[in-house]
Amino acid sequence: MRTIDQHQNDVAQLVRAALEARPIERLAVDPSSIAAAPDRYRRRELAADVLAPIDLPPFANSQMDGFAVSSLDLADAAVSTLRVVARIPAGRVGDALRPGTAAPIMTGAAVPDGADAVIPVEQVDPPSFPAEGADARVTVRGPVAAGAFVRAAGTDVPRGSLLLAAGTVLTPARWGVLAAAGLGEVPVRRRPRLLLVSTGEELAAAGSELAPGAIHDANGAALAAALADVGVEVVPARVTDDAASLLATVARHADDVDLVVTTGGVSAGAYEVVRDAFEASGVVFESVAMQPGGPQGRGTLTVHDRTLPAVCFPGNPVSALVSFEVFLRPLLQAATGVGAARSERTAAMAESADSPVGKHQLRRGRLDVDGRVAFVGGPSSHLLASHAKATVLVHVPVGVDRVEDGDDVVVWALDD
Structure with missing residues (x-):
């Protein structure tokens, strides 16, 4: 099995290349537009250098x-x-x-x-x-x-000088500078746009009546919310265990998205739709030494003469959310600047528990009043309600078969 670090590096190469190639759009420098769509304007990245068209101030x-x-x-x-x-x-x-x-x-x-x-x-x-x-x-x-x-005229910014450089994140003060300089609009990188596909014959829409053997699609809602938290535009889709339907869904949206993320269909069962659809294109499916979230996929798809990265998560809800936290969230949050980077700290355990020695275990937990870590629920990847109550992810690394009360562990905050 591959290590978490190895899979992180491979996913990072895929995703960073896609983010750097995002198309350009133009935003009006206008308070009414900002007020009408604040999320659209929050922490946008300039796509080109902007020169000052006038002196600031324009006169003494x-x-x-x-x-x-x-x-x-x-x-x-x-x-x-x-x-x-x-x-x-x-x-x-x-x-x-x-x-x-x-x-x-x-x-x-x-x-x-x-x-x-x-x-x-x-x-x-x-x-x-x-x-x-x-x-x-x-x-x-x-x-x-x-x-x-x-x-004096030009003592803040002289005419013709660099006002803001390409790559600058537009904060409130920088929007003010653009307005003061008289610019009507500016070029920005489009927000990352992601096709999020939940797969499985058993999935039903939230709020619908469940047929025998069906479950509601939790991954779509959970990951769409997680992506929105870091400023990513989401195109949601749901497909059955039919490879042709999955490929058709990707083809339909390929020209409008930067990345494809799927949940489910990546393991070793008889109906692994993502593997069936993507493996022939060169997407690699492998096991990562982590629990939950061991089965993972990553690679590129060629659609409409363009290369589209694909990141494929397992289908159990906790596995999908933990995979997002480990492999995608840090990259996307750094690219958009929206939301907070997850804080990391060391804390002492408030209880003892076993861990699979050959895997990096990520358990859900909470900090007690003394700042010690207590687990929330068991390690199973279907315990979504327990995950929803957790405030930290507890890291138990490869090679550790048990943590004892008082042992120090690394935790990531989930409630930043």
Whole structure:
């Protein structure tokens, strides 16, 4: 049997190549669009360098409420009296400043021609703005340095410089930068899109009446939710134990997805539909030294002249979810930046239990009030309700046949 690390490496090569080849789409830089589809905008990755089309700020503007002045008027005297001229609010361009005058200017307003500094309103005498249109004067203590309290054009980002590089994850501040630069839309990598196929003659849709021998499809719902948690778009499907139907389903969606993930049909039974459908294409099916989740498949399918990676999980619900946690979730979460990477820690066991010495066992567990690990349910791969109550995956590595009360084990948090 192969080790977990070996299978992880093979799956990583498949998936990373597919993620790097994702197509490009364009997103509007618009608050209404962001508000209407927040998940579509969350932590998207730029597909190309974006250059600044304008200076930021686009013009010299006042850093605070005060008076726009010429530093030359204040260079020779300790105290100067300046005549007050028309106010300059934000959004309006004032007249050129004449020598011996000061213009009341509001934060963010354009500094007028003839002015090269701003004096905060509280630093003049009287420390207030006179009534608009009044014949008023202010006394100013000099000198004042040119550029004082002025935000010069291009001091944040000069026009033509690199605003954001390809591969940058778009955080709220970066969306703000794009908007400030006047960009209407930007190219981003499409979210990973995955065809998720539940297989089995026995599967029925949730909420439907069960025929004799049938079960509801838990894998489809559980894995679709797990994929959504890490920002992956899911195309769900369900097929019976018919290889032609499975291949037709893959062909129907092949042009629109980056990856195929299947559950069930990978073991050594008489009706292993995934193996029957994919093995001839070169997908490899093998046993991994882990419990649950031993039977695994991985490889590529050639559909419509393109190569499509396939990752094939076993059908028992806990096996499928554990396989996702071990082999796919870290890759997808790192690619999208959505959700949290699973935290890992060491904790002491609160009980003893046996483990198959030749397999890496992943048991469901919870941490007690003392931070010690107690198992939830048994090791069987059908105990989905026990898995749903667990908050950690407990790792018991190959070569360990028993853990004792007090032994340290590695745990992955499932509730990050």
